[in-house]
Amino acid sequence: MTHYTNASIILPEEFKDTEDLGGVFSGWDAKDRRYDGSSWLYGACVQGGRVAPRDAGPHSGHCKDGAGAAADLGECECDPTLSHPRCVYQVVKRHYARYTPELVERFCGVPRERFLKIAETFCSASGPEKTGAICYALGWTQQSKGPQIIRAAAILQMLLGNIGRPGGGILALRGHASIQGSTDIPTLYDILPGYLPMPNLGLNSHNLADYVATYRDPTGWWWNFDKYIVSLLKAYYGEGAKKENDWGFNWLPRVTGDHSHQGYFLEMLDDKVEGLFVMGQNPAVAGPNSRLERKALSKLKWLVVRDLVELETASFWYDSPEVERGELRPEEIATEVFLLPAAGHAEKDGCFTNTQRLLQWHQKAVDPPGDARNETWFMYHLGRRLKEKAKQDPRPRNAGLSALTWDYSLEGTMQEPKVEEVLQEINGYAVADHTLVSGFNELKADGSTACGCWIYSGVFPRPGENRANQRNSQDLWGHGWGFAWPADRRILYNRASARPDGRPWSERKKLVWWNEQNKEWTGLDVPDFTRTKAPNYQPPKHAQGDEALAGDKPFILHPDGTAWIFAPKGLADGPLPTHYEGLEAPVSNPLYPDQPSNPAAMRDERPENRYASSPDERFPCVMSTYRLTEHHTSGAMSRMLPHLAELQPEFFCEISPELASERGIENGGWVTLMTPRGIVEARALVTRRMRPLLINGKMVHQVGVPYHWGYRGLVKGDSANDLVALSEEPNVRIMEAKGILCDVAPGRRARGKAALDQWNAHLRRK
C-alpha cells in the first residue's frame, strides 16, 4: 500500500472532507451545484496557494482522467509512515470512521453478523499467497452514485493488495456482448477512441496545441497523448490532415452541452432535435422514463430505426400506451419513421470486446435475408452518399466530410465493406507506405502514422495476422486466444504482482518479475511496464513521460504512477466515495441529514419527470429494475422468438410474502405499480427470495421489476421503465434504476384514459 498507492501523500490544508462540511467536500458551489476540485489536488498548499483550475468544460467521466489534466496535481509531500494527520491514509480512516457494522445494520438492513462474516471472508483473500476479486453488475452502476460505488470497491482492493495480481481486480459483468468495445471505440458522445476526450466548444480546444496542453500529462504514460490524437486524426482525415491545418482537428465536432442519452431526449422533448438514428436500441421500452421518451420521439421530424424487427421505438406513433390513452394522436404526430432491416451478429463479420478487454473476432455464417444489411454496410454507404453530395457543395462545413478517408474495399453481391480493413485501420499504419504498425509504441505525433484506436494497436500487426481471430490458447492466461488490449496484456498493472524490488510476492501468485541477469521484466504475462526499467530506477529531475516514473510505480497511466485511494482528479462528485441515499429514498441520510442524495447528481425534474420525496407516504416501497436470463434488454430480440418468449411470457414483479399479505396480493394475481412517473400492471410473483429490510426501525418492502416487456411481440406487457425517472449521475450520466420509490396495489390498472385518472388520484393522495 505504501509503495503502490497514494496512501502516503499529504493532502493540502485547503482540502475539507464531507465529515467537516456536513456531506460535501471542499469546493462545492451550491448555486451551480458542481464542484471546483482544485482543493483536492495534492500540491495545492505546497506551492503556496491554490492552483488555478483549468476548466475543461462539461465534465466527462469516460475519458482518460475526467476533465482537465492530472498535470495540475503539483508537487507533493509524502509520509511513508502514514501517520501524518493529513496523509491520504489518515484522511480516509477519518472519512470512514462512522461507517460501522452497526450503521450498516441500521441503515442498509444487512444484519451485523452477516456483514462481518462477508467482510472477514473477503479480507482473508489478501496477502502474498492469496487474492480476491470483486465482480459487479448494473446493480452497482445504475445509481445516482454508481461510479463512486465502484470506486469504493477499488479502494478496498488497493488496501488489500488485490490489483494487478492474478485472481484479483474488479470485474464489470457487462449487459451486452461488446459494451467494453463500445466505450473503447465509443458510442459515447464525450470521448474519442482510446479514451481521448472529445473537445469542448470554446474551452481549451480552439486548436490542437491548446487541447493537447489541457489533456496531456507531463509525467506518466499520457505524455504520449499527442501521438495518439494526431494518429487518430490521420486515420480520420488521411491526406487532408496536415500540420498546417492542425491535422484536421477543427473538423472534429465539439461538445456543446449534455449530449448523453438522457440529455438529448430532454432536448428532443423541448423540440430542439430534428432527427434521430436508432440502431440496436429500443428507447421506447428500455429508456428511463420511457413514457417521456416516447413522447419525445413524437417531437422529431424524422426517425431512422435499424433493427431486426419493427420494435416499439418504430411503432410508438400508432400503438403505444400514450396513443391508447389519448395523450398522443397518430394524425398529429409529424415524425416520419424510416424502418430499415438490420443484420444479426451471425450475419456479419466483426469483433466483440469483452469485459476482460479481450477482442474476439466472429465470422459471418450466413447472408442476411432480403434487404437486411449490417451496420458497416449502412454506415459506409450512407457516408459514401453524403460525401458525393458534399462534393457538389464545397461550403467550409463540408470540408471535414470531404476529407474523411472512406476507401474500404467492397466484397460480395451486397457490396459489404471488408471489416478486416477497418480493424487494420484501428491497428494503425505508417502513412508513407501503409505498413501496419506492431503496436502503439510506434505511433508518432508528426503525422507519419495513422491509428484508429491506440489501445487496440497491435491487434493486426502484419497483413493476414488478425490477432483477434487467434484461437489457440497456450496457457492459463489465454495467450493465443483473441487479443487483450493493450499489447495483449491479460492483467492490467501487472507490475504490482511483483514486490517493489521486482521479485514475485509469492511463488503461488507470481505473474511478472524482474530478471536481474537479462535486465528486463519477464514472466507469464506481457509486462505492463517498460521492459527494461529496473525496479530501483529513479527518475532524473525534470524527466518527462514514462521516464519520470520510478521503477516501483506500477500504475503508469497515472502521472504519479500510483493507484489512487484518494482521487485528486477525474470525478465530478468528490475524491472519496461517501454515503448518500438514492434520489428517492425511504429514509434520510443518517450521516449527513442535509445532503440526502449525491449533491452533484442531476434530477432533470420537470412535470413529465417528477420525483417522490424521501420518504414519501404515497410511495413507501423500494423497487429496482433488472433483467432475466431468458430475455435480452428491451426484449426486442427475444420477445419475438417463440422459444424465448415462452420461457418468460408475462411482465411480473417479485414481492415478499410479507408485502403480499399486507396488501392482500396473491401469488399469480395482478398488481398495479405506480411511481410519480407512471403506472403499470404486472403479475405478482410472491417469493421468499424477496425480503423486507428493517431500516432505522422501519419495515421497508422491496419490489423486483424485470423490464423486458413492451406493446409488441409474441408476448406483451407494460414497460417497467415507465416507472423509472430520467436522472443523471454526474460522471457518466447513467440513470438511477435501482432503489427508487413506488407503490404496489392489488388488481389490474384501469384501461385507456382511466389509467391516467387512477394514477393522478394516487399522486394527489396526501
Next chain:
Amino acid sequence: MPISAFLTDASVCIGCKACEVACKEWNHIPDDGFEWSGQSYDNTHALGASTWRHVLFLEEKQPMGPQLAGIEEPFRWQFLSDVCKHCENAGCLEACPTGAIIRTEVESVYVQNDVCNGCGYCVVSCPFGVVDKNHEVGTAFKCTFCYDRQRDGLMPACAKACPTQSIRFGELEELRQEAQVRVKELQDRGYNDAQIYDPTGSSVGGTHAIFVILGQPEAYNFPPAPEVPTIHMKSAWSAALVSALVVVLVVCLAFVL
C-alpha cells in the same frame, strides 16, 4: 459400443434454460404456448411432447450448504435440468406394441415416430412421466438423446449449450465415477445433503441420465424407487390364468352337475 449418458449436476446449474432452448432449436420442437405459471421462474411446467429438457426451479427453506449457517433463516434456490432417463429397463420400450420404441447402439431409448401408432401405452408405462403424446401429430415424443448428433460424433445439444457444465455427456460408468467424486467434494465443502440420483436398486435397473442433487429426490419430482410396470406382468398374468381356469372349471361343472 460405450453406453452414452448424461450427468446433470444441480449444484452448478444456474437456471438459464439454455438447454431447453438448444434442445428445441436443434430438434425443431414447437413452443408450448405462452403461459405464465407463477411458480418461481418455471414457465415450462414439466417434460412433455414438446419439452425434452425442463429446468426445474425449487425454492426451499433449507440451508445452502455451509453458507451463513446460523445467521439467517435458511433458504435456497435450486435449479435442475430434467430429461428422459433412458432407463436400463425402459417401461416405454417394453410397453410399445408396434416396435416403434427401440434401443439404439449407444443404449439410448428412441421413439420412431413413423412407426408409432399413437396407442399411448408408453405414456402410462414411463415411471418418470417423461413420454408424452402430441395430440396434433398423434404420436409419442420424448428426448432422442440427440441420436442424430451422436451418430455424427457430436454431443447432445443441451450438453453443448450448457454454460456451466452442469450437463455433462459421456460414458455411463465414467460419469458414475465422476458423480461420486463430485458428491464427495460437495459433502467435504459442507453440502451434507448432496447425493446421486441413479436408481440402480429398483426394477428400472439404473438410468442413463444420472443426477447430482442437493436434498431428497422427491423434491425434484424423482420417484425414490421407480418401478417398470412390466414387473407386475407375471403376477397379473398368473392371476388372469387362475381366473380363466376357475371360469372354465365353473362352466364345465355346470354341464356336469
